[in-house]
Amino acid sequence: MNFLPVLLILLTTLKIYAQSEDTKEKVVFISPFYELQFPFADMKDDFGINSNLGLELSLIDNNNIYLSISGSFLFGSQVKDTTILDHLMDDNNNIIDENGQIAEILLNQRGFNTNLKLGYLYPIIHENSGLLAYGSIGFHQHKIHIDVKNSTVPQLDTEHKKMYDQLASGLSTSAFFGYLSISKRSGMHFYAGMELMRAFSYNQRSYNHLVGGPIEKMRNDSFLGFKFGWIVPISKRSTKEFYYF
Numbered sequence: 001m002n003f004l005p006v007l008l009i010l011l012t013t014l015k016i017y018a019q020s021e022d023t024k025e026k027v028v029f030i031s032p033f034y035e036l037q038f039p040f041a042d043m044k045d046d047f048g049i050n051s052n053l054g055l056e057l058s059l060i061d062n063n064n065i066y067l068s069i070s071g072s073f074l075f076g077s078q079v080k081d082t083t084i085l086d087h088l089m090d091d092n093n094n095i096i097d098e099n100g101q102i103a104e105i106l107l108n109q110r111g112f113n114t115n116l117k118l119g120y121l122y123p124i125i126h127e128n129s130g131l132l133a134y135g136s137i138g139f140h141q142h143k144i145h146i147d148v149k150n151s152t153v154p155q156l157d158t159e160h161k162k163m164y165d166q167l168a169s170g171l172s173t174s175a176f177f178g179y180l181s182i183s184k185r186s187g188m189h190f191y192a193g194m195e196l197m198r199a200f201s202y203n204q205r206s207y208n209h210l211v212g213g214p215i216e217k218m219r220n221d222s223f224l225g226f227k228f229g230w231i232v233p234i235s236k237r238s239t240k241e242f243y244y245f
Contacts, residue, residue: 026059026060026061026062026235027059027060027128027182027233027235028057028058028059028233028234028235029057029058029182029189029231029232029233029234030055030056030057030058030231030232030234031055031056031058031191031229031230031231031232032053032054032055032229032230032232033053033054033055033056033070033072033227033228033229033230034051034052034053034227034228034229035051035052035053035054035072035195035225035226035227035228036049036051036052036225036226037049037050037051037052037074037197037223037224037225038223038224038225039221039222039223040222040223040224041219041220041221041222042201042219042220042221042222043142043219043220043221043222043223045080046079046080046081046144046166047076047078047079047080047109047142048076048077048078048079048080049076049078050074050075050076050078050109050223051074051075051076052072052073052074052113052223052225052227053072053073053074053075054070054071054072054073054113055070055071055072056068056069056070056229057069057070058117060121060128064120064121064122064123065118065119065120066117066118066119066120066121066132066134067117067118068115068116068117068119068134068136069114069115069116069117070113070114070115070117071112071113071114071115072112072113072114072115073110073111073112074109074110074111074112074113074142075108075109075110075111076108076109077108077109078109079107079108079109079144082107084107084144084164084209084210085105085146085156085164087209088153088155088156095153095155095156096153097148097151097152097153098151098152098153098154099151101151103148103149103151103153104148104149104150104151105146105147105148105149105153105156106146106147106149107144107145107146107147108144108145108147109142109143109144109145110142110143110144110145111140111141111142111143112140112141113138113139113140113141113172113197114138114139115136115137115138115172115174116136116137116138117134117135117136117176118134118135118136119132119133119134119135119176120132120133120134121180126181126183128180128181128182128183128184129179129180129181129182129183130179130180131177131178131179131180132176132177132178132179132180132191132193133175133176133177134175134176135173135174135175135176136172136173136174136175136176137171137172137173138171138172138173138174139169139170139171139172140169140170140171140172140197140199140201140221141167141168141169141201142167142168142169142201142221143165143166143167143168144164144165144166145165146161146164146165162205162207163205163207163208163209164208164209164210165205166203166205166208166210166215167203167204167205168201168202168203168204168219168221169199169201169202169204170199170200170201170202170218170219170221171199171200172197172198172199172200172221173197173198174195174196174197174198175195175196176193176194176195176196176227177193177194178191178192178193178194178227179191179192179193180231181231182231182233189230189231189232189233190228190229190230190231191227191228191229191231192227192228192229193226193227194224194225194226194227195223195224195225195226195227196222196223196224196225197222197223197225198220198221198222198223199219199221199222200218200219200220200221201218201219201221202216202217202218202219203215203216203217203219
């Protein structure tokens, strides 16, 4: 016996019963989100795992088209090349500040992303919950943040830091696939999924101590991220319910 037609009928009936016959309107929401990102390609050569923390303004229209604009701040503590300041060290491998004291210097990763997203929500069981897929275009920037703690090192003032920070930026693209839930019954509004991102970045400094001049090669700055967002609805779909029995 072929169970596929029976299964399809049961699933269709369940979906109709659960969400009823809805007259849909758009839903608008904001979403603070966190993403754990694993670097690839050129980014992996320079940095380790980083965090990406941001905010989105999103809309799902009455055809389940998803639109969103977002901004985020990326940060991490794993800088691979810890030798970029070695030539400033004395014979004891210390960097000395203007008062003749040993300076405490930390190297971190800093950057940001802005994105415009377009996608689709495929409802499962409930009208406002289902599989979410989107693609995006945006702008990406990152650098090595040189943090001189509680002292002044003349060789690392604002202008001199630019020779070492390897600031890079460029256009980016990304693709996301996951699950989104806006549940009126449980009050749980969230989304979660995986995101693949690539930035086509260029070094923005006219002089880099690493090579003794500009770096003109395009970078492949790629990430695989695991993303979670908390949804705060601004406007909700109104539904007109006609239950089937």
